Amino acid sequence: xxxxxxxxxxxxxxxxILDGGMASELEYLGANINGPLWSAHVxxxxxxxxxxxxxxxxxxxxxxxxxxxxxxxxxGYAEVGLDPARADAALLxxxxxxxxxxxxxxDRRVLIxxxxxxxxxxxxxxxxxxxxxxxxxxxxxxxxxxxxxxxASASPSLAADLLAFETLPSLAEAEAIGxxxxxxxxxxxxxxxxxxxxxxxxxxELLRQCAAAVAALPHTAAIGVNCTHxxxxxxxxxxxxxxxxxxxxxxxxxxxxxxxxxxCWTGSSDPAEYGDQxxxxxxxGAQIIGGCCRTRPAHIRQVANLIPNxxxxxx
Ligand SMILES: [Zn+2]
Numbered sequence: 001x002x003x004x005x006x007x008x009x010x011x012x013x014x015x016x017i018l019d020g021g022m023a024s025e026l027e028y029l030g031a032n033i034n035g036p037l038w039s040a041h042v043x044x045x046x047x048x049x050x051x052x053x054x055x056x057x058x059x060x061x062x063x064x065x066x067x068x069x070x071x072x073x074x075x076g077y078a079e080v081g082l083d084p085a086r087a088d089a090a091l092l093x094x095x096x097x098x099x100x101x102x103x104x105x106x107d108r109r110v111l112i113x114x115x116x117x118x119x120x121x122x123x124x125x126x127x128x129x130x131x132x133x134x135x136x137x138x139x140x141x142x143x144x145x146x147x148x149x150x151x152a153s154a155s156p157s158l159a160a161d162l163l164a165f166e167t168l169p170s171l172a173e174a175e176a177i178g179x180x181x182x183x184x185x186x187x188x189x190x191x192x193x194x195x196x197x198x199x200x201x202x203x204x205e206l207l208r209q210c211a212a213a214v215a216a217l218p219h220t221a222a223i224g225v226n227c228t229h230x231x232x233x234x235x236x237x238x239x240x241x242x243x244x245x246x247x248x249x250x251x252x253x254x255x256x257x258x259x260x261x262x263x264c265w266t267g268s269s270d271p272a273e274y275g276d277q278x279x280x281x282x283x284x285g286a287q288i289i290g291g292c293c294r295t296r297p298a299h300i301r302q303v304a305n306l307i308p309n310x311x312x313x314x315x
Contacts, residue, residue, distance in 0.1 A: 008188040008221040011162060012247050015111060016307050018064045018290025019057035020300045021254075022115075026053060026068075028296075036080050036124040040071040043090050047097055054101030058110055060297035061304025062290065065102065066115040066164055067094035074146050076122035088150045092158045099157075113164040113190070114151055118173055119143050129194065131169030131203030140176035152184045163189040163219075167227045167292075170203035171210045178217050189219045190249055192226040198235035207236055208243040215244035224249035227292045230277050231255075237284040247287040254294035269294060275302025282306060 023039045029049045031042045042050055050068045057065060072091050074084035095112060102110040119140055120128030127133060133140070144165075151163065165177050174191055181187060191214040193201045201207055211223045223246045225236045230252040240248050254269035278289045291299045 008162075008219055011111070011188050012221050012288065014109075015063050016288055017062050017300065017304045018249065018251050018288050019054070019062040019066055020060075020251075020291035020295035020297065021293050022050075022053055022066065022068050022070070024294050025056070025296060026050070029053065037071045037076065039068045040076075040090060043068055043072070043093055043097070047093070050094070050097045051101045054098050055104060056297045057300055058101060058105050058108065060300040062300055063109060064111045064113055064288070064290070065098045066113050066166075066290075067098050067160070068115070069094035070115045070117040070166070071121055072147075073117070073122045073143065075119075075143055076124070079122060079124060091147060091150055092154055095151075095154070095158050095160045098160075111161040113162050114160040116144070116147055116163055116165050118165075118168050120169060121167065128167050128169050129202050131173065131201070137172060137176060140173055141179045144177045144180035148180050148184060148187070152187060161188070162221055163187060164192065165189055166192040167194045168192065168210070169194055169201055171201070171205040171213060172203075174210050174214050178214065181217065181219050185218055187219050188221045189217075190222040190224065191220065192224045192249060192251065194227040195225055195232055195236055196228075198232050199239055207239045211240050211243035211246075215246050220246055222247040222249040222288060224251070224286075224288070226251045228252045229255065230274070233277070233281050233286075234284045237281060237286055241285050248285055249288040249290075250281055250286045251290035251292045251295075253292045254296075254299065256294050265294060269299070271296070271298040271302045274299045275305060278303045279306055 023033050026039050031046050031049045035041045054065050072087050074087045077087040098112045118128045196202050214220050233250050233252050256265045256267045256269050259266050289303050
């Protein structure tokens with residue numbers, strides 16, 4: 001990891017625009033993300049497509065990129081018969097690809113955050129959306145510790161700027177990450193929770209309770225919400241504000257609905273409407289706004305248009 005000052009919130013000073021969905025964008029580029037590891041397959045099979053998606057988001061105005069590593073973990077790789085060592089290499093490779101994309105924009109300050117999915121993401125059964133895991137607290141700590149150790153010992157050329165723990169469904173998982181991070185006080189991280197309504201995370205605890213727990217960690221650069229319906233976000237920002245003074249990051253889904261019976265997305269999402277909603281989120285107190293599932297560069301461009309940027313975006 002890069003050297004980071006004592007106040008980890010400062011790393012996000014002046015940063016407002018996160019990127020949008022990776023997996024769906026890879027699909028639009030013709031990549032196959034239907035395997036159990038989603039976009040992680042593409043890291044090995046078609047890395048140039050990952051770089052192309054990163055580049056599209058920078059062009060749309062993003063000043064933070066998330067790596068294509070949400071599904072990368074030793075546990076997740078082992079579940080599908082892959083050598084766990086390959087997961088460690090894929091994690092670092094995902095950072096290198098994001099850096100490669102950012103290096104094409106030398107006049108822009110672009111941060112790289114490593115996307116780290118929750119334990120449920122490694123089970124490949126959607127368990128992150130309820131957080132009822134059949135494992136011990138120690139298992140959760142170990143799951144997160146493995147990836148944190150790999151990232152903490154990365155050489156400077158493969159180091160990310162911060163860790164993005166996201167789609168977190170429960171207070172227990174946030175607490176487990178805090179324990180796994182304890183040996184590495186130099187690391188900066190954000191914590192984003194997936195929520196089921198206007199006040200509770202997927203597993204049922206209050207978001208404000210989860211936010212207060214991670215706000216106490218020295219690593220915390222921002223706290224927020226992701227992979228959640230946009231209609232809940234304004235109320236959830238109020239919850240976050242009541243829990244801590246940390247910068248707030250929100251990156252909800254596009255607003256389309258997932259039909260589990262037919263395994264497809266329903267409805268549509270209008271980028272302009274997403275931009276209007278982002279305006280309300282900014283007014284409510286969100287410092288950093290991006291997008292999760294099914295959001296595209298067009299959505300991020302709308303978000304980026306909200307604030308005066310030091311660069312001019314091509315129309
Ligand atoms: Zn999502």
